[in-house]
Amino acid sequence: MQENNKVFKSGFISIIGRPNVGKSTFLNRVVGQKIAIMSDKPQTTRNKVQGVVTTDDAQMIYIDTPGIHKPKHRLGDFMVKVARNTLSEVDVIMFMVNAEQKIGPGDRFIMEMLKNTETPVFLIINKIDLVHPDDLLETIVSYTSEYEFVEIVPISALNGNNTDKLLETLKAYLPEGPKYYPDEQITDHPERFIISEFIREKVLHLTREEIPHSVAVVIEQIEREKDRDIVNVMATIVVDRDSQKGIVIGKKGALLKEIGTKARKDIEMLLGSRVFLELWVKVQKDWRNRPTRLKEFGFND
Ligand code: GDP
Ligand code: K
Numbered sequence: 001m002q003e004n005n006k007v008f009k010s011g012f013i014s015i016i017g018r019p020n021v022g023k024s025t026f027l028n029r030v031v032g033q034k035i036a037i038m039s040d041k042p043q044t045t046r047n048k049v050q051g052v053v054t055t056d057d058a059q060m061i062y063i064d065t066p067g068i069h070k071p072k073h074r075l076g077d078f079m080v081k082v083a084r085n086t087l088s089e090v091d092v093i094m095f096m097v098n099a100e101q102k103i104g105p106g107d108r109f110i111m112e113m114l115k116n117t118e119t120p121v122f123l124i125i126n127k128i129d130l131v132h133p134d135d136l137l138e139t140i141v142s143y144t145s146e147y148e149f150v151e152i153v154p155i156s157a158l159n160g161n162n163t164d165k166l167l168e169t170l171k172a173y174l175p176e177g178p179k180y181y182p183d184e185q186i187t188d189h190p191e192r193f194i195i196s197e198f199i200r201e202k203v204l205h206l207t208r209e210e211i212p213h214s215v216a217v218v219i220e221q222i223e224r225e226k227d228r229d230i231v232n233v234m235a236t237i238v239v240d241r242d243s244q245k246g247i248v249i250g251k252k253g254a255l256l257k258e259i260g261t262k263a264r265k266d267i268e269m270l271l272g273s274r275v276f277l278e279l280w281v282k283v284q285k286d287w288r289n290r291p292t293r294l295k296e297f298g299f300n301d
């Protein structure tokens with residue numbers, strides 16, 4: 001017999017924190033499929049990606065906000081604005097920090113922003129697999145002496161330590177609400193955006209420091225072939241300078257080929273079909289400071 005007197009809870013949860021603390025790793029773990037890209041470089045995530053977790057009594061919609069930092073150019077400004085706006089719209093804010101790192105200017109910058117919101121804030125100490133419990137306590141004290149958090153939860157997003165407990169605690173802060181998304185849906189982002197992020201991730205991984213965050217990926221075409229389980233994807237990698245174009249292409253096109261091969265595997269997993277991926281590289285000087293280009297690449301505000 002089904003019990004119908006149990007309340008259903010739903011709400012929005014924003015994950016905020018300095019770059020590389022593990023926000024995307026956490027999101028991917030709880031959503032159970034790779035949707036937000038991960039890398040060891042800061043600012044990997046530039047748009048908010050939503051992951052939806054639905055259980056029998058709750059639905060949690062996660063927002064993976066861009067790493068907050070002091071803006072250096074227009075793109076930085078945009079990212080800070082996105083993060084600020086999400087803070088007042090959500091039901092819970094997860095402020096994630098790295099257990100290995102001391103509290104820093106970036107953390108204080110975020111905590112200052114948090115003082116302007118009524119939204120309950122959790123302190124999530126991630127990467128506890130890397131620290132001794134004594135050091136953990138010290139870290140907790142350093143944060144809690146500067147901001148009043150409603151909950152403090154140490155986790156390891158990587159190995160899943162304490163993440164179930166965190167989900168239960170989060171649930172307690174969500175209001176009674178509807179199921180916004182069908183059970184099987186895990187993200188409301190168009191495939192187009194996720195695919196472009198997969199490609200951008202490979203560029204960042206394979207070029208190391210030579211290609212900074214000036215790279216953007218534009219999906220020109222996604223087309224499913226009739227009667228065949230094949231999807232054709234055409235994308236352009238946009239860089240700032242001619243020298244960067246050479247780096248991305250590599251000797252005899254070797255690097256671009258590797259980027260393509262690796263990205264294709266991720267896209268095939270996402271779409272559940274075979275994929276033909278065609279990649280182009282284009283130089284668009286100084287695109288980060290041109291508002292029209294920003295819009296074109298999906299950074300709308
Ligand atoms: P984000 O910038 O906050 O989204 O951080 P990412 O999710 O991209 O993670 C940055 C790096 O930290 C990646 O190399 C992750 O594998 C690593 N990482 C994330 N969570 C953990 C964790 O709980 N333990 C350990 N040891 N590494 C982690
Ligand atoms: K990152």
Ligand code: MG
Pocket residue numbers: 023024025036037038044045064
């Ligand atoms: Mg991220």
